[in-house]
Amino acid sequence: MGRYVSGVTTIFLARHGETDWNVEGRWQGWADPPLNDLGRAQARELAEQLRSTRFDAVYSSDLRRAHETAQIVAAPHEVPVTADPGLREIDVGSWSGLTRAELAERFPNGDRPDGETRDQHRARVHATVERIARAELGRRILIVTHGGTMRALRGQVSDGPAHPIPNCGVIELHFRDDRLTPAIG
Secondary structure, three states: OOOOOOOOOEEEEEEEEOOOOHHOOOOOOOOOOOOOOHHHHHHHHHHHHHHOOOOOOOOOOOHHHHHHHHHHHHHOOOOOEOOOOOHHOOOOHHHOOOOHHHHHHHHOOOOOOOOOOOOHHHHHHHHHHHHHHHHHHEEEEEEEOOHHHHHHHHOOOOOOOOOOOOOEEEEEEEEHHHHHHHEEO
C-alpha cells in the first residue's frame, strides 16, 4: 500500500476499530468507549494488511478506541505510538452518547448547543496533522484517528465526496511543498 516518495511525508490515516457505540449508532465525539471484540479483530486485520508497509512513526488520537487500534497495528512494526489529543474526533458536546432518535427528541431543531463547530474541528485536525508531518518530514507515518477527522482532512485536500469511512479504513495523504495533498496514483 502506498509507495515511498522522496522528500514527501507519506501519511496513512486509519480509522479506529468498532465500538459498541458504533453498533448502537451513538455519537461518540470525545467520549471514550473502548473497542469491542470485533473492533479488536478489525485492528488485527488492519495490522496484517499493513504488515509489509514500513512506518517510521505512529500517532493516534488519545481516545482509547484509536489508541488501542494504533497499538495493535504498530506492534508488528515495533514502533511506539504517540498519542495526540489534536487528532480527536469532533467534540459533539451535549450530543455525546445520544442516538439519532434521541437527538431528534432532545434537539428538535438539529442544532448542537455546545462542542466544536465543523470549521473548528477541521482547523484543529489540519493544524495537528501538518505539525506532525513537519516533524516527520520525508518519513512514512501512520495516524490512527476517527471517521469525522478523516473526512475533515480528506475534504480539506480534495474536492471528492466525503463518503463514510469504515472502521479500520485507510486513506493516504502526502505532505509536500508545506501542505497536505491527496496521494498521487
